[in-house]
Amino acid sequence: EADIYQTPRYLVIGTGKKITLECSQTMGHDKMYWYQQDPGMELHLIHYSYGVNSTEKGDLSSESTVSRIRTEHFPLTLESARPSHTSQYLCASSGGTAAYEQYFGPGTRLTVT
Amino acid sequence: EDQVTQSPEALRLQEGESSSLNCSYTVSGLRGLFWYRQDPGKGPEFLFTLYSAGEEKEKERLKATLTKKESFLHITAPKPEDSATYLCAVGGGYSNYQLIWGAGTKLIIKP
Numbered sequence: 545e546a547d548i549y550q551t552p553r554y555l556v557i558g559t560g561k562k563i564t565l566e567c568s569q570t571m572g573h574d575k576m577y578w579y580q581q582d583p584g585m586e587l588h589l590i591h592y593s594y595g596v597n598s599t600e601k602g603d604l605s606s607e608s609t610v611s612r613i614r615t616e617h618f619p620l621t622l623e624s625a626r627p628s629h630t631s632q633y634l635c636a637s638s639g640g641t642a643a644y645e646q647y648f649g650p651g652t653r654l655t656v657t
Numbered sequence: 658e659d660q661v662t663q664s665p666e667a668l669r670l671q672e673g674e675s676s677s678l679n680c681s682y683t684v685s686g687l688r689g690l691f692w693y694r695q696d697p698g699k700g701p702e703f704l705f706t707l708y709s710a711g712e713e714k715e716k717e718r719l720k721a722t723l724t725k726k727e728s729f730l731h732i733t734a735p736k737p738e739d740s741a742t743y744l745c746a747v748g749g750g751y752s753n754y755q756l757i758w759g760a761g762t763k764l765i766i767k768p
Contacts, residue, residue: 548700575754587701587744587758594754602755634700644689644748646756648700 546571548649550635556655557625565620565633565652573639576618577646580604581632593618625656659684659750663743663759670735670766678730678762680745688748690728691756692721695742735766
């Protein structure tokens, strides 16, 4: 079944730890995105990729980094987590003839203590 | 400047009370207007794409319409399970494949 997967769904971690949020899709899409969203607030684009070995930063400045070594996999890494990184992180993908139509994963709720 | 404005910010309705949500947009070269539903703590769920003025799409109690300046999401005889935040986004302008998002309308349907 075509879907977008994010793990973990919830993560509580201490300050200074390195973390990687996983995102995989079986949609067959070439474009993938990471958004950050605080409760009740707007979506903010932090990274996007239009294909393998192609990554760009979004509108919202972020201390995270991403990689795109495989089409279906787009992990996000924080080298040193801080309490200000506490948020919901959403992964999305798009592609094909409806290239602007984005589909989202369930999200990772990150809490940094 | 490309932008999307949604109104109202929040809407409380009684079960069965029909209403509409508004999404006003300005973008050069519209490549699609998108409606999503988001439940608390979850990722947005895709609902509709509209491409040109006059286009309409329906799904159960929801109907989306599009003009050159705005889109409406009409909710007919809503049920409590329709309670969610509804997000509007547009594609186009100079943001290649990126969407410009509205802040959302939080819809609460009381039984």
